[in-house]
Amino acid sequence: MYTYPVPYLAFLAHFHIDRDYFECHELLEEHWKKTDGARDSVWVGLIQSAVYLYHYRRGNINGAKRMAAKAIDCFSKKQTELARLGIDAGRFTAAIRESAARLEDGMPFKPLPIPISDTKLADEFDLFAETFEPEPNELFLSEKHKLRDRSDVIEARQSAIELKKAGKVPL
Numbered sequence: 001m002y003t004y005p006v007p008y009l010a011f012l013a014h015f016h017i018d019r020d021y022f023e024c025h026e027l028l029e030e031h032w033k034k035t036d037g038a039r040d041s042v043w044v045g046l047i048q049s050a051v052y053l054y055h056y057r058r059g060n061i062n063g064a065k066r067m068a069a070k071a072i073d074c075f076s077k078k079q080t081e082l083a084r085l086g087i088d089a090g091r092f093t094a095a096i097r098e099s100a101a102r103l104e105d106g107m108p109f110k111p112l113p114i115p116i117s118d119t120k121l122a123d124e125f126d127l128f129a130e131t132f133e134p135e136p137n138e139l140f141l142s143e144k145h146k147l148r149d150r151s152d153v154i155e156a157r158q159s160a161i162e163l164k165k166a167g168k169v170p171l
Contacts, residue, residue: 002124004086007031009128012114015050017132019111021057024050042081045074049096057109068100086121087114
């Protein structure tokens with residue numbers, strides 16, 4: 001149905017529609033680990049751009065500055081890869097730079113779009129967006145790392161600790 005990866009389309013939907021930057025990070029991190037897992041991957045730059053905006057919106061200025069610098073650095077080296085993902089690489093990198101300058105100047109958070117240059121990606125995004133259900137709770141979006149249910153993660157970590165104490169390595 002889609003030629004672009006569904007997690008990428010979901011990332012774009014969250015980035016543009018409900019601005020759930022935390023979910024953007026979660027979606028692409030899982031995809032990145034399944035595809036190449038390289039630390040210098042273009043996926044990492046996209047994750048960093050979402051984390052940058054998450055921190056900026058929350059007022060975590062130092063975290064936002066670090067993530068913006070990392071995303072800009074990644075994108076400066078991955079212009080071709082961004083273009084292959086249907087993104088106008090130059091415009092997107094410039095938009096992050098401009099946004100980071102606003103952050104430095106103490107300006108309030110302002111969302112930014114990812115400029116899509118490929119009509120096929122734009123069409124697939126529009127099709128995907130038809131079934132997308134945005135998160136309506138703004139507070140939840142800005143504080144998601146604190147408010148989400150992490151019981152499954154905590155339980156898995158505790159199980160791993162118990163296995164390690166028992167001398168058994170989890171598979």
